[in-house]
């Protein structure tokens with residue numbers, strides 16, 4: 228297994244540059260493709276070829292786990308929902324299943340810690356460093372198994388999981404709880420105050436913790452560690468990743484702290500309503516494809532953005548160049 232400090236395999240800047248030049252030469256006004264041109268160039272850089280291959284084989288891997296903080300008033304829903312949503316995902320009836328079915332995306336569910344909740348992160352470490360390390364390795368192994376894909380999406384279910392996500396973002400960026408804590412599944416004002424206090428207590432408890440794997444153990448939990456390993460592993464097998472909501476952005480920050488530069492392999496599928504997701508996007512310099520006000524999780528925002536990414540690749544592959552049009556060979 229690759230050690231946690233391994234550098235990601237190289238992103239091909241020359242292929243990305245060739246793609247940008249190709250975009251500039253298409254039979255479209257300069258800049259007219261907007262961010263779709265940037266996205267196509269990113270795919271070219273990840274694949275190491277211009278024009279990039281179509282993104283035919285796409286999978287969303289949903290990491291599932293329970294969180295002890297949910298019993299402390301940090302979610303609008305009870306932990307029992309997690310196992311029910313895992314069953315719903317497996318029967319293909321979750322929100323992300325519907326989007327994935329519409330867009331030809333496969334969904335895989337990884338039950339990491341459902342029914343085996345993390346410890347409440349404001350009181351004690353969410354899990355041990357040993358368990359966090361094992362979960363990281365499991366996520367990496369999942370990415371290796373999915374290494375034949377053209378694109379991967381990290382999804383999650385787990386009632387309470389926006390609390391560890393906010394805490395990790397706060398810890399890694401040195402931000403206070405009130406700047407990273409959101410309503411999650413729909414807490415009222417009083418609930419957000421309670422959740423913010425939990426996050427701040429966790430941040431205070433872990434002020435001295437700087438190692439990213441220790442942070443995953445202290446504030447994250449096994450499911451978030453597995454997703455982090457998945458993001459690292461996807462870069463190692465050179466598969467680009469479309470990030471989703473707050474949990475995936477928190478794990479992305481951790482992954483980039485473990486292996487700086489891994490962020491080259493990610494684009495942002497959508498902007499969620501969680502403040503921690505937004506500050507993490509800014510930190511990683513990612514501009515989301517969609518901004519649809521979604522706050523479902525499950526990988527749904529990224530899966531909703533897959534058709535746009537496929538369209539970006541099609542534009543680069545199939546649009547005539549201006550030279551062809553001027554030379555009368557534009558079809």
Ligand SMILES: Cc1cc2ncn([C@H]3O[C@H](COP(=O)(O)O)[C@@H](O)[C@H]3O)c2cc1C
Pocket residue numbers: 301302303304308312383384385386387388389390410411412413523524525
């Ligand atoms: C029915 C239902 C389906 C979901 N699918 C995703 N989530 C999302 O909400 C949860 C995180 O929000 P919080 O931290 O506020 O609990 C996670 O399960 C996440 O995947 C759901 C939540 C519910 C209730």
Ligand SMILES: O=C(O)c1cccnc1
Pocket residue numbers: 389410411412471472473474499500501504522523524525
């Ligand atoms: O940002 C998200 O992905 C999110 C927000 C609320 C609940 N679940 C997920």
